Amino acid sequence: MRILNEMLGGIEAGGTKFVCGVGTGPDDLKTATFRTTVPEETIPEVVAFFQKQGAIKALGIGSFGPVDLREESKSFGFITSTPKRGWGNYDLKGSIERALKVPVQFDTDVNAAIRGEVRWGGAVGLTDAVYMTIGTGVGGGAIAHGRIVHGLVHPEMGHLRLPHDRERDPFPGICPYHGDCLEGLACGPALQARWGKPATELGEGHEAWALEAHYLGLALVNILLTLSPQRIILGGGVMQNQFLFPIIRAEVVRMLAGYVRDPEILERVDEFIVPPRLGNDVGVLGALALAEEALEKAA
């Protein structure tokens, strides 16, 4: 285990807000939140926050996307093709790095989150684990052999193609690219569009949830069959409905149908599919864990 007592900075850069944190870990974390408007407004607020906190040694950014993570690329560290005004083709890593003059490690929000759970949360000691967020969007990040899976670009697990029984659920899905991919069927706005009111106003007894758990269960089955993680962590706004967890777990076990017989899944599924132990700080603490990586790289 690494022992670091350096002050670090972390930014969970989201489409709605930037959560900024300073500390050495969960115990002394100090955060502030800024609205995501346009870069000319948001970035100076973020920079001013870190400058006020005193010297940090390194900073991590877990960003909404899509982002460019290829270190050899001219747009490395950029947010690329987002429709969000002002942020398309924006050099997020560079802007922060130039203003704060510290090493910066940049990754997707979900990759940061799984890194945070491995460092301080519910995946400590694991080598292979997945974090998924189900909220305004759906996305996933993974660790394999202890390292964040990047590959050619970065995973985009929100857009998995799943069986969609249009007799049971005639809703066509809302993904502008794919219609009824996972995100198109199961993100928060899809719930609102399908049922005519926000997910927060659907009661626990609403038929929405069995369908939601079914789609999420299908997605987890596919991810499990592809990555074979030791644990799957589910966060994001939709998963604030804790009653979803047991339904999703039951769906995964039912749909695997005994094919993957590991006791971690069959007997201890309550510990296999879990909420983030870092709670709502998972994003910013994940960014802090990225800052540790930046420091190690710079050393």
Next chain:
Amino acid sequence: MRILNEMLGGIEAGGTKFVCGVGTGPDDLKTATFRTTVPEETIPEVVAFFQKQGAIKALGIGSFGPVDLREESKSFGFITSTPKRGWGNYDLKGSIERALKVPVQFDTDVNAAIRGEVRWGGAVGLTDAVYMTIGTGVGGGAIAHGRIVHGLVHPEMGHLRLPHDRERDPFPGICPYHGDCLEGLACGPALQARWGKPATELGEGHEAWALEAHYLGLALVNILLTLSPQRIILGGGVMQNQFLFPIIRAEVVRMLAGYVRDPEILERVDEFIVPPRLGNDVGVLGALALAEEALEKAA
């Protein structure tokens, strides 16, 4: 690059045949094939082959499954719950190791295959790549950051759940566990069951192939969104139909619908989805590459 001139052994242990090879790599590979009957018959033949070839320094096995890959498990190196008579709960790694008295590295057949393509074939220099076999069964193995993805058990990509339009394709699928998972819809025996004759007798113009390419394309899209590989290699009996490659590539690009914009996929898809460069030797050469790992571990 590792330079090894040691004589190594490799076994591609399949449900129909065991392909055994001896050599230092592709250039001096010498192989022999034995029918998979029962262990009491097949294993002595395999052992005798290696004893006749003279001293090998280490051996790799890429096995049909499911297998137990957890090194701390009592049944590590066993074939576990196969319905194949005599091979259920069989200590394949132990039997070979005790007979030949050399270090043995044991993995799934598809994990061996991707290791072989990374070592000597079409994935040399890549850190993240996938090998899929589409034949009697369907399976996939992956490398992430240069290491074989194992995780909790091992990937079982053959059983991905995919959209199945029963109006276009009323065939229910033949997977005894899941019905219409990828393997249930797209393996060789599924083709035979759906169309009433063996895949080898369906001509290139048969409507079977557009449907087959559609299911394989869906599976590759999901794998690509989960693992973000730099290349996907497709082998196995069904993929001997080389005319499938362009149709699968077109399906993948069409279904991604511009969401993943990397030029490797959009502009160079001919090099992104490819047959194994090692051809029919991919399995046994993959096992030989595992033997190198056994030797490095033992050193």
